[in-house]
Amino acid sequence: MEPWEEEGPEVVKRFMYVNRKAPYGTIYALECLEVVLIAAAFDQDVSVVFVDDGVYQLKKNQDTAAIGMKNFSNTYRALDDYDVEKIYVEQESLESRGLTAEDLIIPVEVLAGDNLREIMAQQDVVISS
Amino acid sequence: MSKMLHLINKSPTDRNSLDSCLRLAEAGSSVLLLEDGVYAALSKAASAEAVNQRMGELTFYVLGPDVSARGLDDKPLIDGISVVDYGGFVDLVVEHDVAQSWL
Amino acid sequence: MAYELNGQTFESDEEGYLVDISAxxxxxxxxxxxxxxxxxxxxxxxxxxxxxxYYEEYQIAPAVRVLTKAIKKKLGADKGNSKYLYELFPYGPAKQACKIAGLPKPTGCI
Structure with missing residues (x-):
């Protein structure tokens, strides 16, 4: 096999990553994003969920110049290139923070908690941070 | 009595630091919201009512660079909260006798 | 490890990736x-x-499959294919090209 020939993955599992923390104040959001990209690069069936303060990760217009940290909100826009298309945001979490889908940096599927619960129940692996 | 500066760097929907601070801060002291604490400065935050209840007795500040970093410049803040930069942060620390971090 | 150029030292990690992207x-x-x-x-x-x-826009060095697809989108299928990219960078286009571009090791690098 030549190096440029692609080998498909041996096992594909349904991985769900649940983001519950705001960006920058802790390292969780950035670390989770990196793990999502790695799982996607291994051709796994990846879905990404934003609930509670995790919805703040996707807020538009982040400008980190003054705090001297990398603005990784732009990296969420690369999820499409990584073929990560299942991006869910819990409606209740958005609403209780006075946010709407318009406030977010990427298009997402806004779901009521009841519907999100069903999707979560179908996963092989759920990683929450 | 010493004049105290309370520092809140946790989101009000992640930890109860803000609640405890609002409950225990003596009238006349100041509260600076910074890092993930800046979410408490949003007028739409669930915690806004609790902040408003003590607005007359406490002086509230929020750190501007942390507001911008989180993309919140386009969201209204609670009336009466003053935005300060890092220089203003230093001034606040100097003006107060004691700084307390609600970790 | 480090690179020496015109009397200046540029620090790199043990695999040769630049430590300071802006350098x-x-x-x-x-x-x-x-x-x-x-x-x-x-x-x-x-x-x-x-x-x-790509790094400027998305703040990451893409994995090889993502790089290939993105190049295909922008420069066409003649260049956006693994064979072409491996001919230019035999030890892995994402790995070697990222190192030369001064970027960190690709995220999700295999």
């Missing part, structure tokens, strides 16, 4: 490429510049 310059790229036994042809530069633009 990169085209001359340094040629030096890193020499270490990798790669001659910086126009085609090689095109990929390196593409990666730098």
């Amino acid at each position: 990169w310059n085209p001359e340094l790229a040629v030096l890193i490429a020499e270490d990798e036994n790669i001659e910086m042809s126009d085609d090689a530069w095109e990929v390196v510049n593409f990666l730098r633009d």
